[in-house]
Amino acid sequence: MYKHRGLTEATLDIYQRTLVGLCTALGDDAHAYSAEALRAFVLDRARPHGIQNAKSITVAVRSFLRFLGATGQCPPGMEHAIPGFACWQLSAVPRFLVAKDIERVVGSCSDNANGLRDRAVLLLLARLGLRASEVAQLKFADIDWYHGCITVCGKGRHQEALPLSQEVGDAILLYLKQGRPSLQVPEVFTTVLAPLRALTRASVTHIVRSALRRAGVKSPVNGAHVLRHSAATAMLRQGASLADVGAVLRHRSPMTTAHYAKVDFGLLSEIAQPWPGVSSC
Known part of the structure; x- marks a missing residue:
């Protein structure tokens, strides 16, 4: 992600916390991941957070699953099991200080x-x-x-x-x-x-x-x-x-x-x- 997608180290730090939690919850054998377990992890991980953090969790897990699928470490297409979170653009007023x-x-x-x-x-x-x-x-x-x-x-x-x-x-x-x-x-x-x-x-x-x-x-x-x-x-x-x-x-x-x-x-x-x-x- 750093080399080919241009992500910053700060963004990767955020993704890493999610992915460490994923490996802790589901184990290191990605071939054993099921769509139900992946959805349950994402929903449970996102529950305490707002919509932006929830979307970040989704992006991190999907990116990781695409990488695992491309390198043969899990069945391809597993990223499609991750649900999306509804987010209406421009629906809120910017929060700022006077x-x-x-x-x-x-x-x-x-x-x-x-x-x-x-x-x-x-x-x-x-x-x-x-x-x-x-x-x-x-x-x-x-x-x-x-x-x-x-x-x-x-x-x-x-x-x-x-x-x-x-x-x-x-x-x-x-x-x-x-x-x-x-x-x-x-x-x-x-x-x-x-x-x-x-x-x-x-x-x-x-x-x-x-x-x-x-x-x-x-x-x-x-x-x-x-x-x-x-x-x-x-x-x-x-x-x-x-x-x-x-x-x-x-x-x-x-x-x-x-x-x-x-x-x-x-x-x-x-x-x-x-x-x-x-x-x-």
């Missing part, structure tokens, strides 16, 4: 080494809409100080350049000068206390959760992705087009960006048509 809450979260960081690192991380998420894994994987070689841009390695390991704003650049420089330990790794962000190592995707998510708790902000999503949604909605409300937002967030499909068109409730109320036979409010 501008004043974003400022409270960023402003909750202290002036010590931890705070300087956390502020730079939060600004990359909230201003540029980066994913948690993209912040964790950001390397010194990815920052072009002369041209004021950074190279981001996103989904499918596609590399794209994004403008580095003055605010975000200043926060990174301050962290590098006063907060980052002298650890010889290519990644920009590291832990502050021993054991010293580069941050992981989970570490970035923990930074966001801690900042939300410090700021006393009740977030609809308790993780880093809420700041990506917030960056998109802020750009729209400031007059950016959907195409501009899609370019910054590096969406492959315009339909993904169209999800954010519903955040302007005032405009939607002007164009919404009344239900037939019912007077408008």
